[in-house]
Amino acid sequence: MGRLRSYSYLPQDLLEEILTRLPVISIIRFKCVNKSWYNLFENHTFIAKHHRHHSSQKNPSLLVEVEDSTTTPQRSVMSMHLAEGLNSGVSLDMPFIPERLVYISDCINGIICLRELSSRLVLWNPAVREYKVIPNPPSHVHSPSNVCYDYPTFAFGYDHISNDYKLVQIGTYSTVLYDLIDQILHPVVHIYTLSTDTWRQIDTGFDHSILNFPGECSNNLYLNGVYHWPGCIILDKHGRHCEVIVCFDMRDEVFQIMKMPNLGDISHIEKIWKTAAVLNDCAALIIYDLKQTKQFDIWVMNEYGVEESWTKQFVIGPLIVELTLHDQLLLVDDKLALINDKGHILLYDFGAQEIKHLQLRNLPGSVFVSQAITYVESLVSVARGKVEAKKRG
Amino acid sequence: MSNTSENPNPSSSSAKMTLKTSDNELFEVEEAVAMKFCTVKQYFEDEKDSDVAARGSTTVIPLPNVHSAVLTMLISYGKKLPQSNAVADNHEEEETKKKERKKYEQGLLKNLMPGELLDLISAANYLDFKEGLEFFNQALADHIQNKSVEYVRKFFGIKNDYEPHEEEKYREEYAWAFEGIECWLIGELKQFMAKTKTLDIAGTLLGIKPALIVASFSVRGLNSLDSNILKPEMIAPGENILAAWINAIGPTGLDSNT
Numbered sequence: 001m002g003r004l005r006s007y008s009y010l011p012q013d014l015l016e017e018i019l020t021r022l023p024v025i026s027i028i029r030f031k032c033v034n035k036s037w038y039n040l041f042e043n044h045t046f047i048a049k050h051h052r053h054h055s056s057q058k059n060p061s062l063l064v065e066v067e068d069s070t071t072t073p074q075r076s077v078m079s080m081h082l083a084e085g086l087n088s089g090v091s092l093d094m095p096f097i098p099e100r101l102v103y104i105s106d107c108i109n110g111i112i113c114l115r116e117l118s119s120r121l122v123l124w125n126p127a128v129r130e131y132k133v134i135p136n137p138p139s140h141v142h143s144p145s146n147v148c149y150d151y152p153t154f155a156f157g158y159d160h161i162s163n164d165y166k167l168v169q170i171g172t173y174s175t176v177l178y179d180l181i182d183q184i185l186h187p188v189v190h191i192y193t194l195s196t197d198t199w200r201q202i203d204t205g206f207d208h209s210i211l212n213f214p215g216e217c218s219n220n221l222y223l224n225g226v227y228h229w230p231g232c233i234i235l236d237k238h239g240r241h242c243e244v245i246v247c248f249d250m251r252d253e254v255f256q257i258m259k260m261p262n263l264g265d266i267s268h269i270e271k272i273w274k275t276a277a278v279l280n281d282c283a284a285l286i287i288y289d290l291k292q293t294k295q296f297d298i299w300v301m302n303e304y305g306v307e308e309s310w311t312k313q314f315v316i317g318p319l320i321v322e323l324t325l326h327d328q329l330l331l332v333d334d335k336l337a338l339i340n341d342k343g344h345i346l347l348y349d350f351g352a353q354e355i356k357h358l359q360l361r362n363l364p365g366s367v368f369v370s371q372a373i374t375y376v377e378s379l380v381s382v383a384r385g386k387v388e389a390k391k392r393g
Numbered sequence: 394m395s396n397t398s399e400n401p402n403p404s405s406s407s408a409k410m411t412l413k414t415s416d417n418e419l420f421e422v423e424e425a426v427a428m429k430f431c432t433v434k435q436y437f438e439d440e441k442d443s444d445v446a447a448r449g450s451t452t453v454i455p456l457p458n459v460h461s462a463v464l465t466m467l468i469s470y471g472k473k474l475p476q477s478n479a480v481a482d483n484h485e486e487e488e489t490k491k492k493e494r495k496k497y498e499q500g501l502l503k504n505l506m507p508g509e510l511l512d513l514i515s516a517a518n519y520l521d522f523k524e525g526l527e528f529f530n531q532a533l534a535d536h537i538q539n540k541s542v543e544y545v546r547k548f549f550g551i552k553n554d555y556e557p558h559e560e561e562k563y564r565e566e567y568a569w570a571f572e573g574i575e576c577w578l579i580g581e582l583k584q585f586m587a588k589t590k591t592l593d594i595a596g597t598l599l600g601i602k603p604a605l606i607v608a609s610f611s612v613r614g615l616n617s618l619d620s621n622i623l624k625p626e627m628i629a630p631g632e633n634i635l636a637a638w639i640n641a642i643g644p645t646g647l648d649s650n651t
Contacts, residue, residue, distance in 0.1 A: 010511065010549070014518055014530075021534035028570040032542045032563050034554050093569075129569065 016040065020050045024127035024377045041379065044163070051109055051378040059083065060332040063092075063112065063126070063375040064339075065101060067368040075099050079126065079375055082332055082347070095122045095131035104371050105156040106222050110378025113156035113167060121154070123165065123194065127377035137169045137190055137199050155220070155227040157250035165194040165382075166250050168227070191253060194382065202253055221276035223283055224304060225250045230274055233257065245276075245283075261285060261299045261310030277331035279313075286329055286336070296336065316348050332374050339372050410437065411453045418461035419453065426471040431521035432456075456520070463509075463516045466501075470525055473497055502532055507548065510536065541574045605630055 010018075019027070019040070027050070031038045040046055060082045066089075067075050075098040078089035094101070096116055105113035114122045121134040137152070152171035159166055169190045192199045221228040231246035245258040275286045279300055287297040296316040303309035316336065330337045338346040408424040412433065428434045436454050456464065473494060505513075510533045517525040537545055546553055553560070564571055607613045612625050 010515065011518075014514065015549075017526075018514075018530045018534050021531055022538050025570050026538040028567050029542060029574070030545055031567075032555070032560060033545050034551050036554075037551075 016046065016049075020046070020053045024379055027379060028128065047379045051376065051380070054378070055376045060335075061375045061377075062330070062332070062337075062372050063104065063107065064089075064369050064373075065098065065104060065371040067370060069368075073098070075101075077101065077104075077126075082335070082337060092126045093129055095124055095133075096120075104373055105154070106220070107373055107375045108156065108158045108165070108222060109380050110376060111165060111380055111382060112373070112375075113154070115154070121167065123167075123382045125378065125380060125382050126375075128379060128381065130381055130383040132194070132382040134167060134192055135197065135199070137192065138201070155222075155229075155248055157222055157227050157248075158225060159251045160225055161251055162195070167192040168248060168250075169199075204255060221278065221283060223278050223281075228258070228276060228283065230260070230276065258305065259307040261301075261312070275329040277329070279331050280334070284313075284331060285310075286331070288329075298336070330372060330374060337372075339369050412464065413453050413455045414459050414461040414464050415457050416461050418464075420461070420464060420468065422468055423472075425476060426468060429471045429474065429522055429524065430467075431523070432519065435521075458519045459516045460512070463512050466513060467516060467520065467522060467525055470501065470528065471522065474524055498528065505532075507533075507536055539574060541571075541576060543576075608632065 019030075022030070027041050031041050061079055062082055063077065063079050065075070065077050076091045077094055077098055078091050080089035095114070100117040101114060102117055103115040110125055110127060112124050112126070114124055116122065121137075122131050123134060124131040152169045155168040155170070157166050157168070158164070169192070171188045171190075173188065187204055188201065189204050190199045190201050227248045227250065228245050231244055233242055233244050243260050245260060247256045247258055248254070249256065275288075277284050277286060279298070283301045283304065285299045285301075287299065289295060289297075296314075297312055298314040298316070299310050300313040301310050330339070334349065336348040338348075409421045410424055410427045410433070412420045412422055412427065414420070428437075433454055433456075437452075440452055459467075475490070475494075510529055513529045514526065514533060516522075517529055537548065540548075545551070555563075607628065611628070
């Protein structure tokens with residue numbers, strides 16, 4: 001088969017189609033090809049297109065924090081393809097040493113929020129190797145002695161209208177009476193925006209009957225620009241409460257309540273373990289009955305915000321696996337991934353309806369996975385704040 | 394591979410369409426495959442609307458931007474795609490089919506020169522062949538992803554408009570992105586070596602009819618008048634063969650050829 005002309009001329013849009021398929025490291029390198037390519041790769045539309053393409057690919061990646069007693073250093077953060085396990089893992093350069101890492105947020109547009117031992121917060125894009133240290137949030141107002149300030153929790157999100165990244169700090173206060181919590185007061189909420197690089201306080205918009213703020217665990221869910229977590233509302237002063245999903249809209253900066261699915265009478269079941277996740281772009285709740293049925297119920301909210309649309313879509317199990325509360329549950333594409341602290345990954349494929357066991361490493365005893373999130377690379381820059389088309393030449 | 398367009402049975406059930414390439418070759422293609430080329434589909438549907446062409450007649454659809462070699466490959470890829478009206482298989486059958494397709498695709502790519510990918514992409518774009526475009530775009534991206542900047546410039550015919558110090562600064566700042574990338578020359582050599590073919594001596598073939606004829610203007614034997622005039626020891630078939638020559642002396646020694 002012969003070639004007809006030296007180099008077929010490719011129209012620009014076709015060339016862009018091809019370039020969006022490149023991994024981030026290749027794109028960083030090819031910014032050096034010429035100035036026109038550099039400008040293309042800095043362009044906000046291209047970056048969004050690139051990330052959208054890679055998000056839709058069927059080869060999910062995870063970012064995991066791993067402790068491996070056979071390697072030096074022992075702790076590291078790696079990205080790996082789920083199907084291949086840690087053997088495909090690539091160790092990532094972190095803004096600070098992995099030993100100081102406390103918390104990894106969900107990955108939004110390729111950016112992750114990290115919290116360090118000293119409570120420093122950092123926004124990090126591992127693919128582009130850029131990070132931004134977030135200035136310290138305003139410290140809480142000095143309060144009277146009977147008021148105690150709980151450790152603040154954070155929600156990381158993205159405002160797609162202003163193309164800006166936000167970090168929400170929620171601090172709760174409670175009054176203390178004889179060393180017991182008496183009353184929970186208004187939470188104090190501060191928001192940091194990347195574009196202005198500053199914190200500001202906002203009015204919470206809800207009253208103090210809401211308990212349970214996003215903790216640093218896998219119960220939080222970021223979807224459609226809204227941050228969700230399971231919470232509780234006190235219904236009356238007799239202490240009756242009901243479980244709800246509390247949401248914070250990153251764009252409008254308001255709190256809302258969403259109803260949980262009607263799980264029936266589950267009060268007698270101990271150790272119900274709920275994890276929120278995203279399945280096919282819908283909010284999902286994974287309910288696991290640790291004691292009795294040992295099966296996973298996956299509820300999906302097919303229509304966002306419509307409480308009646310909660311349907312029990314899948315029931316997996318019963319599984320004869322030993323689970324502890326430290327294990328991580330993730331929904332990745334159409335698979336349920338269970339990462340237990342011994343370093344094993346259990347993958348349940350909804351399509352094939354089969355369970356696969358993946359060993360993370362050859363020596364199972366040596367690996368301990370502490371945190372895992374789904375991860376998709378992106379070119380989004382954090383060091384320069386809001387993404388701008390920076391022209392060269 | 395290429396047939397003439399005569400379709401003696403206009404009422405034959407497996408509908409075929411005839412496509413004509415830029416080098417005037419005609420291809421008879423099953424409708425199911427040809428319809429994946431949306432440009433062809435559009436043409437066919439426009440023709441259907443007009444009163445001139447009745448269905449099943451030998452309408453020839455011209456593809457002036459597509460060479461026959463390229464079309465062959467695109468048709469072959471189109472045939473391997475899952476048909477849209479196929480019965481849904483169970484999960485196992487689907488997995489086997491997926492594996493087969495993957496093997497076919499890998500084999501296809503192995504034999505392609507990278508430049509040919511560009512031709513295929515251009516043609517698939519012209520034909521609006523979505524699956525083909527998706528596949529070959531990805532193949533090209535996979536091919537260039539671990540290549541050097543020089544390779545990419547040469548491949549796409551792009552001129553470097555950076556000042557040397559600018560480029561140097563960028564490479565230093567992002568050294569991690571340039572690690573482990575092989576020099577483009579080594580890459581080209583490797584590729585060339587992989588594609589080198591060897592000639593085997595087939596031996597003497599007897600009984601081939603018709604035998605090859607030596608052209609009237611070529612030397613064919615000893616001159617019966619003078620045996621000092623030599624005959625060729627080896628001849629090869631072909632006319633108008635272009636051979637290499639050095640710049641110092643033209644091919645015929647004539648002034649007009651230097």
